Amino acid sequence: MPTEVRPASPDQARLLRELLDAGLLISSGVPGVYGHGEAFERVREGLDELLSREARERGAIKLRFPPVLPRHQLESTGYLGNFPHLAGSIFSFEGTEAQAAEQAERAASHEDWSEFQSQTEVTLMPAACYPVYPAIAARGRLAPGGVFVDAGGSWVFRHEPSLDPARRQIFHQHELVRIGEPAAVLEWRAEWAQRGLELLRSFGLDAHLDTANDPFFGRRGRMLAANQRAADLKLELLVPIAGPEPTACASFNHHLEHFGQTFGIELADGTTAHTACLGFGHERIVLALLRTHGLDPEAWPAALRSRLWDRLA
Amino acid sequence: MTDPIRAQIRQVLADHARLPTDAASLPDGADLFQAGMTSHASVNVMLALEDAFDIEFPDAMLRRSAFESIDAIAAAIGEIALQAA
Known part of the structure; x- marks a missing residue:
């Protein structure tokens, strides 16, 4: 039985039509699966480079992974218990x-x-941070202070067909991952939530930070979502793209010991590492920029252009 | 303490909460999450309570506070029994 396609609000439907007409997105015939025109991709690549540069300047090491995950790893993380409806x-x-x-x-x-x-x-890769944990675990015990990884903007898949251009089945998620002592990980997440907020606001976007939960499946999921909110484990950066609700353009997740335990990541003293990740949705941020500054990136404010792509030329 | 409901809750916790301490020695008001119950374990406790008491927690009760102590769980079960009566 084919999955039901989530309908679009009138505002979302209009935005999708404009993006396709302008050649920014290229239709594939499947809802939520698009190609990118040159102007769209130039902004996205600029954003990718800018995020990686921000991370590198703060000590991140760069790792890159293909957009598929060994099935055994997906099984180990419990993803199918939490999100059976999204996995591919x-x-x-x-x-x-x-x-x-x-x-x-x-x-x-x-x-x-x-x-x-x-x-x-x-x-298919459900979240771009997943391959980072076993890769770091395989290096053996962490040095004191832990590690900060830039996993880059990698393709990830979520099976949720929708006519809202901001809800895609396959998109680039730029993951930054921190693995280390509990206090250091918590502090890093707070710091990057603030940095992410300031970054999006510096692009002229009307961003705000809020507590959030993952779209866990079923009745179990309602309880997991409530627990996640009560423990403040997920924050999102929300930006208006196409109404009625603002759209999450980045999320900041604190996993406590979950991945440390699952993959056996040890701190310098032999105890289990804590982890946190933050994922920036490239395409959603590009959409927010297009909606805010207009569909022709060449007409955007010069200062913004120079930060995102003129420097690449 | 011979409250049969609380005794049954304690048994469910012993089987499903994966607490590092003995569920039998927990005070009724003790915070189960502070005692080491994880988020996933609390979901298993919720489902096991539904089986044990032959009830279904309504969506509004699927939240952390309804399962944070033996007293809280007993109150939630009492509320469902009252609504069913």
Whole structure:
């Protein structure tokens, strides 16, 4: 049964139409899956570079990962318990020549060919910070003070088809990850929440910080969401893009010991590391900029242009 | 203390809350989260309580404060029983 497509508000539908007409986004025919035109991508690349530079200047090391996650890792994190509705798994053909022919024939007439598909050892990347934890754990005990990783703007997938241009199935999430002593991690998150807020405001965006929760699945999820809010584990930077509600353009998550325990990340003294991550949604920030300053980036204020891409030229 | 409801709650906690301390020795008013119950464990406690008491917590009760102590859980169960009566 196909997943229901979340409808758009009139404002969101109008914005999507304008973005497609201007060539900023390129339609794929699937809701929430878009290509980027040159002007859109130039702003996004500028933002990517700016975020990485901010992180590098504050001691981040750069790691990069492909947009697929080993299935075993997804299973270890508990993602399927929390977000079974968002996960995307990768399947591939396994069978005989006759079955391959049958599959091709059904596919050619757009009929169901899923019975010839078997689960592979990889899934789509649900959150760009996930591969960081086992990579750091494999290095052995952390040095005192822990580590700060810039995982860059990586493609991530969430199965939530929508006609709101700000709610995409596949987008760039720029993850910065802090792994270390509990107090240092908490302090880092507070510092970066403030830095993120000031950064978006310095772009002329009407941003504000608020407590938030993840979209956990089902009744279990309602309780997890309430716990997450009560413990102040998730903050979001909200910016108006297309009404009625402001859109989360970045989130700042405190995982306590969850990933440290799951992947066995040890502090210098042998105890379990705490972790926090912050994810900036590249495309949402670009949309917020387009909505705020107009659909032609060349006409944006010169100071903003020079921070985002003129310096790349 | 022979309150059968609280005794049953204590049993559910012993089976599902994964507390580092013995659930039998916890005071009724003790904060379960401070005693070491994680967020995920509290969800398992919620589901186990539904089975044990044959009830369903309404959405409005699916929050941290309803499960923060044995007293709080007993009050929530009492409220559901009252609504069902």
